[in-house]
Every structure is written in C-alpha cells, then in structure tokens.
Amino acid sequence: MTTARETVLGRIKDALALAPTPDTTVPRAYRTGRTLPDDERLALFTDRLVDYRATVHTCTADRTAQAVAEVLREHGARRIGVPAGLDPLWLDAYDGEVQQDSGDIPAPRLDALDGVLTASAVSCAETGTIFLDGSPDQGRRALSLVPDLHVCVVDLSTVEAGVPEAVARLEPQRPTTLISGPSATSDIELERVEGVHGPRTLAVVIRTDR
Amino acid sequence: MRIGLFATCLGDTLFPEAVKSTAVLLARLGHDVVFPPGQTCCGQMHVNTGYQREPVPLVRNFAEQFGDASIEAVVMPSGSCAGSVRHQHEIVAERYGDASLRAGVATVKAKTYELSEFLVDVLDAEDVGAYFPHRVTYHPTCHSLRMLRVGDKPLKLLRAVDSIDLVELPEADSCCGFGGTFAVKNAETSTAMLQDKMRNIAGTDAEVCTAGDSSCLMHIGGGLSRIRSGTRTLHLAQILSATRTSPYVPTEAVR
Amino acid sequence: MSSTFLGMPATPPRSPYGTGNLRGDRKFPKAAHDELRNEQLRRNLGRATRTIRAKRLNVTGELPDWEALREAGSAIKTDTMNRLPELLEQLERKVTERGGTVHWARDGVEANEIVTRLVKATGSSDVIKVKSMATQEIGLNEHLESVGITPYETDLAELIVQLAHDKPSHILVPAIHRNRDEIRQIFLKEIPGVDPGLDNVPAHLAAAARAYLREKFMTTEVAVSGANFGIAETGTLAVVESEGNGRMCLTMPDTLITVMGIEKVLPRYQDLEVFLQLLPRSSTGERMNPYTSMWTGVTPGDGPQDFHLVLLDNGRTAALADRIGREALNCIRCSACLNVCPVYERAGGHAYGSTYPGPIGAVLTPQLAGMHAAKGDPNSSLPYASSLCGACFDACPVKIDIPSLLVELRHQNTEQSGTTAEKLAMKAAATVMKHPKLFTAAQKGAGIGRLVGGRDGRISHLPPPFNGWSESRDTAAPPKQTFRSWLASAEGAQAMRAAAGEYEKNRKQKEEEK
Numbered sequence: 001m002t003t004a005r006e007t008v009l010g011r012i013k014d015a016l017a018l019a020p021t022p023d024t025t026v027p028r029a030y031r032t033g034r035t036l037p038d039d040e041r042l043a044l045f046t047d048r049l050v051d052y053r054a055t056v057h058t059c060t061a062d063r064t065a066q067a068v069a070e071v072l073r074e075h076g077a078r079r080i081g082v083p084a085g086l087d088p089l090w091l092d093a094y095d096g097e098v099q100q101d102s103g104d105i106p107a108p109r110l111d112a113l114d115g116v117l118t119a120s121a122v123s124c125a126e127t128g129t130i131f132l133d134g135s136p137d138q139g140r141r142a143l144s145l146v147p148d149l150h151v152c153v154v155d156l157s158t159v160e161a162g163v164p165e166a167v168a169r170l171e172p173q174r175p176t177t178l179i180s181g182p183s184a185t186s187d188i189e190l191e192r193v194e195g196v197h198g199p200r201t202l203a204v205v206i207r208t209d210r
Numbered sequence: 211m212r213i214g215l216f217a218t219c220l221g222d223t224l225f226p227e228a229v230k231s232t233a234v235l236l237a238r239l240g241h242d243v244v245f246p247p248g249q250t251c252c253g254q255m256h257v258n259t260g261y262q263r264e265p266v267p268l269v270r271n272f273a274e275q276f277g278d279a280s281i282e283a284v285v286m287p288s289g290s291c292a293g294s295v296r297h298q299h300e301i302v303a304e305r306y307g308d309a310s311l312r313a314g315v316a317t318v319k320a321k322t323y324e325l326s327e328f329l330v331d332v333l334d335a336e337d338v339g340a341y342f343p344h345r346v347t348y349h350p351t352c353h354s355l356r357m358l359r360v361g362d363k364p365l366k367l368l369r370a371v372d373s374i375d376l377v378e379l380p381e382a383d384s385c386c387g388f389g390g391t392f393a394v395k396n397a398e399t400s401t402a403m404l405q406d407k408m409r410n411i412a413g414t415d416a417e418v419c420t421a422g423d424s425s426c427l428m429h430i431g432g433g434l435s436r437i438r439s440g441t442r443t444l445h446l447a448q449i450l451s452a453t454r455t456s457p458y459v460p461t462e463a464v465r
Numbered sequence: 466m467s468s469t470f471l472g473m474p475a476t477p478p479r480s481p482y483g484t485g486n487l488r489g490d491r492k493f494p495k496a497a498h499d500e501l502r503n504e505q506l507r508r509n510l511g512r513a514t515r516t517i518r519a520k521r522l523n524v525t526g527e528l529p530d531w532e533a534l535r536e537a538g539s540a541i542k543t544d545t546m547n548r549l550p551e552l553l554e555q556l557e558r559k560v561t562e563r564g565g566t567v568h569w570a571r572d573g574v575e576a577n578e579i580v581t582r583l584v585k586a587t588g589s590s591d592v593i594k595v596k597s598m599a600t601q602e603i604g605l606n607e608h609l610e611s612v613g614i615t616p617y618e619t620d621l622a623e624l625i626v627q628l629a630h631d632k633p634s635h636i637l638v639p640a641i642h643r644n645r646d647e648i649r650q651i652f653l654k655e656i657p658g659v660d661p662g663l664d665n666v667p668a669h670l671a672a673a674a675r676a677y678l679r680e681k682f683m684t685t686e687v688a689v690s691g692a693n694f695g696i697a698e699t700g701t702l703a704v705v706e707s708e709g710n711g712r713m714c715l716t717m718p719d720t721l722i723t724v725m726g727i728e729k730v731l732p733r734y735q736d737l738e739v740f741l742q743l744l745p746r747s748s749t750g751e752r753m754n755p756y757t758s759m760w761t762g763v764t765p766g767d768g769p770q771d772f773h774l775v776l777l778d779n780g781r782t783a784a785l786a787d788r789i790g791r792e793a794l795n796c797i798r799c800s801a802c803l804n805v806c807p808v809y810e811r812a813g814g815h816a817y818g819s820t821y822p823g824p825i826g827a828v829l830t831p832q833l834a835g836m837h838a839a840k841g842d843p844n845s846s847l848p849y850a851s852s853l854c855g856a857c858f859d860a861c862p863v864k865i866d867i868p869s870l871l872v873e874l875r876h877q878n879t880e881q882s883g884t885t886a887e888k889l890a891m892k893a894a895a896t897v898m899k900h901p902k903l904f905t906a907a908q909k910g911a912g913i914g915r916l917v918g919g920r921d922g923r924i925s926h927l928p929p930p931f932n933g934w935s936e937s938r939d940t941a942a943p944p945k946q947t948f949r950s951w952l953a954s955a956e957g958a959q960a961m962r963a964a965a966g967e968y969e970k971n972r973k974q975k976e977e978e979k
Contacts (some may be wrong), residue, residue, distance in 0.1 A: 198709025260875030389852025397933025432938030
C-alpha cells in the first residue's frame with residue numbers, strides 16, 4: 001500500500017512536472033547589516049517599546065539590582081520567579097520572595113507568582129522586539145509567560161538595529177520567543193487592547209553600558 | 211505625430227462625444243489623427259468574463275488595424291482598454307494564438323497609450339489650452355490607477371485647465387463598483403460600492419465628475435442620474451478639448 | 466504511485482467534495498444579497514477595515530525597503546514551490562532528528578483522523594487550540610466534537626465565533642463582523658460564571674476571556690496549532706500571534722499537534738528576516754506582533770515533550786499543478802487583501818462560504834476544492850466576486866497578482882462549463898466584432914435602443930440579465946450618431962479641420978510673439 005507520504009510527494013512531483021517553472025534566485029536588496037550608534041539604537045528601541053505600552057527603565061550595569069528592585073516595587077511584586085541561571089547579584093536590592101525556577105515545579109504553579117525577572121538574548125530596535133532563547137538566565141518558556149508581570153533586562157549591546165540583524169544572532173535550535181510589548185489583542189473592532197493571556201505588564205530594564 | 215485613434219467599442223457606439231473630443235484635442239495639438247476604419251473592440255469584456263478563445267479574432271484585428279509602422283502611437287480614451295491591450299492581448303495570444311499574432315501583439319502593445327499618459331509622457335504637454343469654468347472632481351479609475359499606473363497625470367492635466375474649480379474626491383482610489391460584467395453578475399455588491407462613490411462625489415459639491423474611462427463613467431453617471439443628483443459625469447477628454455472659442459456645451463443625456 | 470511508475474504525471478486531486486469548510490451552500494451573489502442588508506455588519510466591517518488600512522499604510526510606508534522586502538518574499542515563495550519535495554523531506558528529517566514525529570495527510574479527512582488518533586492516545590478529552598486556518602479549513606473542530614473530544618478555541622476572535630456558534634469571516638480577525646455590544650451579549654450568554662455586570666469596553670471583554678481561558682491553559686494536556694512557517698533547514702516551526710494564547714498552547718501542554726499546509730515551508734532560517742517584517746506590518750499594521758514562538762522539535766525541560774507535525778495536502782498539489790494559479794499558494798495569510806477589498810468590505814467574509822474569504826479566498830478556494838461548474842458549485846461563483854480593481858495586488862506582501870489569477874480562474878470556469886447562454890452571447894459578440902461591417906450594422910441596431918429611452922434619453926429598466934444593473938442605474942439611450950459616422954460626416958471633417966486650423970493659428974501666433 002502506498003503511504004500518504006509517498007502519495008503527497010508523488011503528487012508534488014507530478015504537479016511540478018505538469019507546470020514546470022524556471023529556477024528563481026532570491027533578490028535580497030532589503031536592508032541588512034545595519035549598525036547604529038548606541039544612542040540612536042537606545043532611542044529607537046525605547047520609542048518602540050513605549051509605543052507598545054511597555055515601561056522602559058535605563059541603568060548602568062552596576063545599578064542593575066537597584067533598578068530591578070525599583071521596578072518590582074513599583075508594580076507591587078512581592079513574590080517573583082527567576083530562572084536558575086540568573087545573575088544572583090540582580091536580586092541584591094529586592095526584599096520580596098524569590099522562587100528559583102526548576103523543571104520540578106509544574107508550570108501551572110507559576111500562576112501564583114506576582115512576576116518574573118529574566119535576562120534576554122537579542123533585541124531589535126526598529127520593531128521594539130525582545131528575543132528570549134531559553135538560555136539559563138532566561139529560563140523555560142512557561143516562566144516568562146504565566147506570571148502577569150515580566151521584568152526583562154536587556155543589554156544595549158544586544159540590541160540590533162533591524163530584524164535581519166537580530167535574526168542573524170539567533171540560534172535556531174533553541175526555543176525562541178519574540179516579545180514586542182505586553183500581550184495584546186485587536187480582535188474587538190480592531191482596537192488594540194493591551195493585556196490578554198501573556199503578561200499584561202512588560203517592564204524593560206536597559207543596561208546602557210553592557 | 212501620426213496617431214492611430216482607437217475609439218473603443220463603447221466610445222464609438224455609446225459615448226461618441228468622448229472620442230470626438232479626443233480626436234479634436236489631438237488635432238488641436240498639431241497631430242495627424244488617423245482612424246483605421248476596420249477597428250472594433252479590444253476584447254476586454256471577453257477576457258475579464260473568462261473567455262479567451264472567443265476574443266482571438268478581436269486581438270488579431272486590433273493588431274492588424276494598428277500594426278502599420280506609419281502609426282507612431284495608438285491612443286485611446288480608456289484606461290481599461292489600454293490595460294487590456296498592454297496586459298491581456300499577450301495572454302490570449304500566448305494561449306490561443308500563433309507566432310504571427312504574438313509578434314503583432316507585441317508590436318502594438320509597445321506603442322499603445324491611454325490618453326492622459328500619452329499627453330503627459332509622450333507629448334510632454336500638461337497645459338493643453340483647455341478652458342472649463344466649472345467645479346470638477348476627478349475619479350481615478352482602477353485600471354488607469356493600478357494597471358497602467360497613470361498616477362496623477364490626469365490631475366496634472368486638469369490643474370492646468372483655465373478657470374477650472376478642481377476639488378479633491380474623498381476616498382478617490384476606491385473602486386466605483388463597475389468592473390464590467392461584475393456590475394451585472396454581482397449587481398447588488400456593485401450598487402453598494404456605487405453608493406459610497408456617489409456619497410463622496412456629492413460631498414464635493416462638484417457639477418462634474420470626470421474620469422478617463424467611459425465605462426466607469428457610465429456606471430457612476432447612471433447612478434447619479436437615477437437619484438437626480440445634480441452632478442453629471444464627463445470624460446476627461448471632453449474637459450481637455452473645451453476651449454474659450456469652443457466651450458463645452460452639454461449635448462448628451464445621462465453620461 | 467502509478468503516475469511516477471508510468472512516467473506520466475497525473476493531475477493531483479482537489480480536496481474531496483463535501484468535506485471540510487472550503488465551500489458554502491450558496492453562490493456569492495445570493496449570499497451577498499443577504500449580507501449586504503445586514504446594517505450592523507456593514508458598519509462593523511466598514512469601520513474595522515478603514516482603521517486597519519490606515520495602520521497598514523503607516524507601517525509599510527515607514528520602511529524604505531518595503532518593495533525590496535516584497536520582492537524577496539515573493540521570490541522566496543516561488544523558489545519554495547519549485548523545490549517543494551526536497552524542502553518537505555528536509556523539514557521532516559530535521560523535525561524527526563529533534564524528537565518530533567511527522568505525519569502526512571492526503572486530505573482533510575485523513576488529517577482529522579490523524580489528529581483524533583493522537584489526541585485519543587493521550588487519554589485527554591479536551592484540546593486547546595491556537596487559531597489556525599488549516600484546521601478551520603479541514604473542519605477539525607467539528608470532527609473532534611463528533612468523536613467526543615472538546616476543542617477550546619483560545620484566540621479571542623475564534624472564541625467569540627465558537628461561543629456564538631458562528632463562522633469566522635476574516636482570516637486574521639474571525640469575529641470582525643461583531644461589534645463590542647454583540648460580543649458582550651455573547652459572553653454574557655455563553656461564558657459560565659461571567660460577571661453579569663460585564664460592560665462593552667474592549668479591555669474588559671478581553672479580561673473576561675482571559676479569566677475564562679486561564680484554567681483551560683493550566684489544565685489541558687493537549688494543544689493543536691497551525692504554523693505560519695516551517696523552516697526546512699532547521700526543522701523550526703513558527704507561530705505568529707498577539708494575545709499569548711499561542712504561547713500558552715505551544716508551551717503548557719504535554720502534547721502539541723501542529724497541522725501545517727505543505728506550502729508553509731520555507732527554505733532557510735534566514736528567510737524569517739523577510740517574513741517577520743512582511744507579515745505583521747501587512748496583517749495588523751504593527752511593526753511587530755506582540756508574540757512569535759519558534760520551536761524545533763522537542764526541548765527537554767521546556768514545553769511539550771511530545772510533538773507531532775501533520776503535513777497537509779488537501780488540494781494544495783492540485784493548485785501547484787497550475788502554472789498560473791500556483792501563485793495563490795504563496796499566500797502568508799496576512800489578510801491585507803481582505804482589508805483593502807471593496808467587495809469584501811461590503812459583502813463580508815461569510816458570503817464567500819469558505820474558510821478563506823476575500824480576494825485570496827476567491828482564488829485559493831476554487832483551486833483547493835475545485836469549482837464544479839456543471840454541478841452549480843458555489844465555488845464557481847467566487848472568481849467573479851471581484852470588480853478586478855487591483856487593490857489586493859498592491860497590498861499583497863508577496864505580490865500575488867490576484868486580479869490576473871481571478872481572470873485565469875474565470876477562464877478555467879468557462880472552459881469547464883460547456884455551452885452556456887453566456888458563452889453563446891460572447892461568441893456572437895465576438896463574431897460581430899471581428900467583422901467591421903457587421904459591427905457597424907450592429908451599431909446602427911443599437912440606435913434602436915433610443916426607442917426605449919424616455920424623452921430625456923434615459924433608460925431606466927432593462928430585461929434580465931441586466932435588471933440588477935438597471936435597478937439602481939439609468940442607462941443613456943444610444944446617441945443618434947456613432948463616432949465613426951460622425952468622423953465620416955461633413956460635420957466631423959469640418960471639426961477636425963477646424964482643430965488643425967487652430968493649431969496652425971496658435972503656432973503662427975507664437976512665432977509672431979517671438
């Protein structure tokens with residue numbers, strides 16, 4: 001008996017034989033390999049994030065713990081989750097409860113947290129997008145999804161100008177999540193509403209000297 | 211320049227004033243206007259309705275009538291017919307024609323123009339010496355806008371008209387709902403589109419709504435007439451051919 | 466099988482008649498007749514499409530390389546179709562290497578069976594779903610329900626449609642035909658335990674959906690998704706979304722089943738750099754959608770540990786066998802063509818009767834499911850549901866020439882239809898028009914039309930099939946004289962001489978001025 005796989009592949013080959021077309025080369029005349037000075041990338045990235053109604057905070061690396069603590073306090077987060085590989089120094093100024101994530105914790109239990117603090121892999125200034133790739137300082141995908149507040153630390157050196165530059169820095173095999181602002185929907189009369197199933201609040205801490 | 215005038219079947223039969231104006235305008239600009247008498251129809255209606263075998267003789271006839279090398283340009287007061295000659299004739303010729311038809315089609319395609327693009331691009335004329343002391347709004351027909359990409363060439367011509375009161379049409383680039391047999395097969399959807407177009411026209415308070423296609427004008431004008439709107443339609447050529455010495459005088463009923 | 470064996474390619478079959486959601490029960494003009502009278506729908510659609518058109522133009526206009534991105538997107542898709550067998554096999558290999566299982570489905574029926582078998586194997590009687598056109602197309606929800614499995618749609622608009630026992634009417638915003646008041650009513654009636662004081666503020670309605678679905682996300686063990694892209698080079702799949710329901714479905718359950726049309730494969734990971742720019746800007750008019758999830762097989766300790774990819778044909782190979790029609794397979798489901806279409810804006814998505822409405826639906830649906838003209842198939846009316854205005858072509862991020870495809874499908878329809886009254890009329894018209902003498906005679910005949918015109922030269926009633934036209938449009942009675950007879954007349958000759966004379970006069974005047 002012929003398998004569905006053989007049948008479908010056979011049909012495709014038949015189709016291409018019935019209607020052959022010449023080979024195509026892909027013109028890639030769009031912008032790639034762009035670089036922008038730090039201040040321009042910071043300004044562009046901030047502008048886009050604010051446009052999505054994310055909150056943006058900047059600090060230098062030595063003030064990370066203070067900036068993080070302040071953001072968490074601002075949002076009343078008393079109990080937060082962090083990935084196992086997060087730099088513990090970032091939590092030095094935070095006086096709330098910290099739950100270090102592990103695979104033993106069933107993902108639905110993350111719902112009891114007030115928020116989550118993670119690092120990030122890459123960002124794109126032009127679209128205001130943060131890329132998480134599941135590295136130890138970012139954790140499993142559920143961790144940055146279930147809690148209602150996501151505080152994300154972004155190093156300015158990881159912020160690329162555009163989408164091609166950011167995509168080029170990704171590792172395809174890693175589970176990757178692109179985040180552009182808090183969750184949102186335009187399903188009711190195409191009017192954008194922030195806050196549905198993902199974190200309703202996204203706070204971004206940009207470290208300008210890293 | 212020796213110009214072959216294509217009247218279009220619709221223009222020749224139902225809207226001769228638009229074609230007369232085109233002929234007179236081109237002559238007034240100093241050109242030699244010839245009218246190959248064997249011309250009929252470009253076959254657009256057939257192709258757009260799904261018929262490609264039937265219009266083969268029409269495509270061939272068009273290529274024969276205008277193929278003569280002494281005709282330097284083929285000009286027609288219709289964006290959609292020009293679009294048909296430039297985009298559809300080769301499809302028909304490829305599929306159902308022979309080598310000589312394909313060659314003939316390629317020859318005429320290269321010298322075929324819609325009136326406004328011929329005036330602006332080929333003759334480099336924006337001011338054609340017209341005089342039209344009326345309030346006018348311009349509807350860019352879909353085929354001139356998106357198939358031929360005439361852009362703002364008709365508006366450039368209109369802006370140069372003496373004494374014209376040109377007003378912008380809101381949502382100008384949305385279709386009037388004609389679409390050839392679409393207005394017959396999907397008459398109700400077409401009517402819904404027409405209503406919105408007429409509402410926008412009424413908002414301009416223009417006496418005249420103009421465009422580069424008699425077919426779309428037949429549609430818009432038919433609707434405006436039905437509601438006794440007090441706005442009439444007029445082909446762009448009729449505005450451009452009017453002068454101080456022979457000003458525009460309405461002679462037609464519904465257009 | 467026999468096709469390759471015999472060395473003669475066979476035309477691949479369409480989606481089987483009577484399965485899935487690729488065919489309405491009425492032809493477009495009939496369905497539109499009712500939809501056009503729905504004032505609420507007209508108002509909702511008009512407002513919504515106007516909003517999204519403006520947003521799209523803003524964000525596409527700000528990219529200086531938008532046209533270059535469109536060119537690249539179009540070429541990548543064309544290249545993909547040319548190399549489909551090898552790319553699908555590569556995708557399969559990569560997904561399998563990373564711990565996923567790949568299944569192939571000849572049609573929707575087979576895909577439904579595969580998904581059902583996989584769900585049953587988990588022992589779960591519930592599944593959560595991410596909005597997916599492919600599963601909508603094959604009628605997966607209906608099938609699951611028929612075997613006692615409850616699918617929960619988690620996209621807000623899909624949820625609204627599901628709760629209202631309604632059908633989607635838009636690719637991106639399936640409940641675009643509903644306004645906030647209607648949605649409030651649906652939620653009050655259908656969501657168990659909803660706050661009876663719920664008002665119509667979109668943020669509050671979204672919050673009600675969040676509360677309702679939260680528990681489903683936390684407890685359901687199986688999710689079904691579609692995929693926007695499947696990368697052959699790496700085996701990576703991508704889902705582009707806004708609300709986080711996609712992330713929930715792709716992350717929280719133990720088992721994930723993804724149903725993907727075979728045309729959704731992309732050759733390289735790098736190609737995402739093009740489509741992640743084209744898609745969000747074209748669909749929601751945003752620089753980037755809030756969330757995109759990309760996963761490659763199974764990642765230990767992160768997300769579903771059991772992953773299945775179902776590759777779906779269901780008529781796609783039939784479309785691929787058409788040199789011209791194939792272009793419709795390049796569609797990335799952004800819905801920009803719907804939002805700019807004057808026909809869609811007025812008739813709405815339901816009039817198309819298919820999962821795929823609007824301009825792209827009018828060219829995709831007949832190719833996937835066929836248009837059996839002789840059987841009075843509603844799909845045979847779809848290629849005519851367009852004024853060929855071309856707005857869709859301009860808006861399409863992968864430059865699908867939808868108007869040309871519509872004309873092509875109209876041609877295929879007339880070729881399949883045999884002899885019809887319309888074809889005879891077209892033949893007759895062509896016969897007259899190819900003979901200038903007959904044409905001239907016919908023009909004179911048309912002059913008789915003047916007899917039916919009123920004293921003002923208006924014709925206000927025409928017989929079928931033109932009665933729909935004359936219902937809202939007057940028609941001018943044919944004039945006394947055609948252009949050609951005028952030109953041949955003394956009056957015409959005089960007018961042309963006068964015009965030439967005017968040129969001479971002007972020329973002399975100008976010379977004198979110099």
